Amino acid sequence: MKKIDSLGLRMCAYQAALFQMSKKSEECSSKIFIRRFMNSELAKRMDNVGFAFESLDVSDAIKEIEEQYGASSYGVNKFDGEELYWIGYIYRYWSYISDKSSKQIYKLIKPEQLRKLYYPYHSMDPLQAIERITEELEPGTNVDISDISKGVIALRKVRRRVAGKQP
Template identity: 30%
Template sequence: MKQGRGQKTFLESIMEGDRMKISASEIMKCRKQALIFEISVERGWDSYKFIRRWMNSEVRSCLDHEDPAFSSQSRYYLLEVFEEDNRMESGETYDIDMMHWIGYLYSYWHYAHEVTSKEILAMITPEDILKNYDVLHTQSNKYTLDWIYERVNRIYRQESNNLIR
């Protein structure tokens, strides 16, 4: 990511536009995604694959862009449409509480910072977040997102320094 003098990085521009207060309808959408992530565990789907496929799916993209045909649908309908394009296999599942939390966090992140699901996955892996679940899930969403951005910025600075050398 090339940056000219005086230009903000992608992450700086996100933080500057940080809304952090989301509407009641957006909170309901966060809860819906959290429950979708729970259902994936109940169905025995491989959590690692599910998170990546869901976050990169057309369904999630439609939700990111507030497509009314998707935003108003039940979680079961959204999963049905998702399954039409994504054959999910059984596999190792994460703890249902972890999946609920990260599903909610990802959706909250989208609404609070206006970034797409694909951009979220490009910044930090779910595994890197979930390694710190024990501490992060007890914190506010703002604290958790600040923690994530701090790590992402540190990685970005290290990569930039390595390119300069």
Template identity: 30%
Template sequence: MANLSLEQRQLCDIQGRLFELALKNGYDCPAFIQAFMNSRTAAALDDTYDRLQWAGEEYILEELNDEIGGLKKAGTLYSAEMMYWAGYTYRYWHYYTGEGSKAIFQTAGAETMNDCWLGFHTFDVEMAIDDLKELYTQKSKGGRR
């Protein structure tokens, strides 16, 4: 398992709680995940250091809402457990591979994370990431026949 610092593990937790908060606030989960993972807000969390990393999930959600001009309410809702897992896993993925949030989302979007959650959430997080990357590779190869 990657040797994440305490600060990195805390950021994984903050991002997990951010995703849960989006659900709690009634935002469309797939739309929220897509907006967040492709945002300047997520890119700021990818940086080595950015003030936003220590702002807390409520402030980060406000920043994102302002950045994209309003998050979509209602729509598809995922479970709180899945939302936390997806948020945590996406942030961990960045530390594990060095990939940015946009690239990670292209590999495993909201629907993929929701579809895989039930089977993958019990895995070690690195195993889940490796399996999500392998799933993407298989899908990519399958589409090029």
């Protein structure tokens, strides 16, 4: 994993603002917008650090996604603006530090899963939040982490067994 730098932080803030703006500017649900974005040509360009030198404003980025996929009014559930901001920030931060593509991170954890983690993790440092989230995920799987406490309890049991404290 690489460390986040000022360029990475600017890209995180850009993607976060893009996700947040989607609530007002898009007719489709937040899940649909995020899926489209994470699989878009724009996200591919953002995965390449050279994107930071483009002068694409957030409104134009949303238009670019609509041009790629077409306008959609599918779905009605919209996430809260702060949730969208945090989800966008976490997705970009994760992609940046791990050198994984947006598409790979999206396959690892879906937006509805991140949304459920917003309240317990949004005030943490992004790296710390990502580390905790990855503790809940098994490699190569997309796990339902809606009940965080069960996952934490199971993780503690495994650690105790490994440490020899519990049979």
